[in-house]
Amino acid sequence: MAQPLYDDDPEPSDRHPAGPLYVPVRSGPSGCAARLFRTPLGNRTAVGFTSERRLTATLGPHQAWTRLAEPALRALTAPLGITTVTVDPQFTAPAPGPVTSVTHEIPALRAA
Template sequence: MARVVWHVPVTTSGPGSTTALRLFRLRDGRRCAVGFSSPAALAALLGPDQAHTELGEPALHALTTPLGVDVLVLDPRLVAPPVTAPATPAAPAPTALLQHR
């Protein structure tokens, strides 16, 4: 059986320092770990500068289960609503009127 490799995003605290898995959240707020089927898929969603490591699914489960993370997502898609520019310019903030007596 061929070994399936997941390309998993990580963060590093500096050269020669700690490397940690990057965790994400599902729409319902639960934490999850993500992996990608290729470095290109990872770069397409998270950018070309996103650090990553290669792990098998069992290894990723073993690392995340003690953290209470029981959901793994392969090749996630961006689900945030698109950012749109306001249709009209924002009105200036109201100013207080001073009454002179």
């Protein structure tokens, strides 16, 4: 029997684990490590994509990745206090550009 949807909760009450995910990684001193991201509210989250195409469309063609099942990704990030896995995020902020030093002169205040 299907789980009912409620007006205030748009997701089913019983969540099923996602299949193997394409998880973005970065190089580290001990090999590769899962990249962690932040939600729009600032909470840390692990991220996985359901296809290489979706990962590439969001993070670019040069992003390294590995395949992990959702339970393995959760087990990997749980010791860091990360309990959320975001699957197929679509919105990302652009990568920060280089900071350039800009010097502005502040005009002296005049007494009235």
